[in-house]
Amino acid sequence: MTAPVFDRAFEPHYGTSIRLSPGIRRVVARNPSAFTFHGTGTYIVGEGTVAVIDPGPDDPAHLKSLMAALDGETVSAILITHTHRDHSPLAGPLKDLTDAPTYGFGPHAAGEDVEEGGDRDFVPDQVLTDGDRVSGPDWTLEAVHTPGHTSNHLCFAFAEEDALFSGDHVMGWSTSIVSPPDGDMAAYIASLRKLLTRSEDLYYPTHGNPISDAKRHVESFIAHRRDREIQILTCIARRIDRVADMVPAMYRDVPEHLHPAAARSVLAHLIHMTSEGRILCDTPEPTLRSRYSLRPERTGLQI
Known part of the structure; x- marks a missing residue:
């Protein structure tokens, strides 16, 4: 059987803002599990006026760490890859503190909960569809609809660095669970193939390390x-x-x-x-x- 090569050598540095590239920082929540690996990685994109991707679970300690990392900056957008409870619940408390609007494909669809379960409370202020863009002074994020893991899953392409925030669609430490009825295997495979048509070859998943040579990794997922x-x-x-x-x-x-x-x-x-x-x-x-x-x-x- 063809097995993807996984990268599980990850140091979370809980509660600390870690710079990953000129335009990307990450703060990892302390919510490790069999489904979240070492925890949810919340991304801060840009400088001064920033976007936050996947605020994470409703955890006061993680919110405090995020606000410390954002000290002196303006959050202009809170973006959600999908509505699992390890990704979206902190969007509300972060919005209350920053007045930033939330963005996502839509609310959680009906279905049986697996992994960390669905966040049925999140409804985005602004609905994003495939190809929509959200931008700041030094960043542009394009929504890439990638249903499969969930029907409302979005990746976000970071134009300035030709990189992709891949959420749970493509991770370096594990494959994604596809759980019907909201999870759809045909859609998941089509979404993997969709990424192969794009230019990005460096992915930042919400759990684990960045993925270099990402297209080869995606091809291994399809083979798997x-x-x-x-x-x-x-x-x-x-x-x-x-x-x-x-x-x-x-x-x-x-x-x-x-x-x-x-x-x-x-x-x-x-x-x-x-x-x-x-x-x-x-x-x-x-x-x-x-x-x-x-x-x-x-x-x-x-x-």
Whole structure:
């Protein structure tokens, strides 16, 4: 199986503003978990009049650290990549202190919570769609709609440095969980391919280190998803035909407490493969409890 090369050598420097480039600083929240790695990295873009990307969880200590990093500066925009609780809840308290408007694709969609759960309270002051721009004196950020991990996921292209804030869509320490119904595997793969058409080759994910040679990393993610589909087809051919039985076979190297999240990603693959007519299920719609079978004339991979 093709495995992406992951970078897990990360020092969070909690509560401290770390300069990553001429126009980018980062403050990491102390909210480590199996899904957030060492914590949420909040980005400050520009100097003097700045943008803040992904303020993070509703954590007073992180807010205090952010305000210390922003001392003497004006926040003109608060941008949200997506509405999980490790990304967007601090937008409200930060707005209260800075009077800066919030920007995002839209509120959290309905669906089952995984990872850190959905922030159902966040509604952006300004809705961004693909290609919209927010700018300051020395920075321009373009919204790049990348549904898949969530339907409202945005990346932000930083024009002045030809870099991309990739949120949870592309991370260097792990692949993304795609959990239906809000998570969509077909959309996720299309969003990965979309990034390959762009110029940026340096990504700043919200968790973990920056990713250099990012397009090669994206290509490895696409290959990884192709390999997962091969595993699913192999399972079904061996009459391992339910998600609950596929997950232990496919994720032998993953701790069992993460298997429920893995099951959601397997379901996302099954929905994708069923919608394209490549496999069959015994229920009107694919579910975790459905049984799956091969369609002999259409078992080929089409990622």
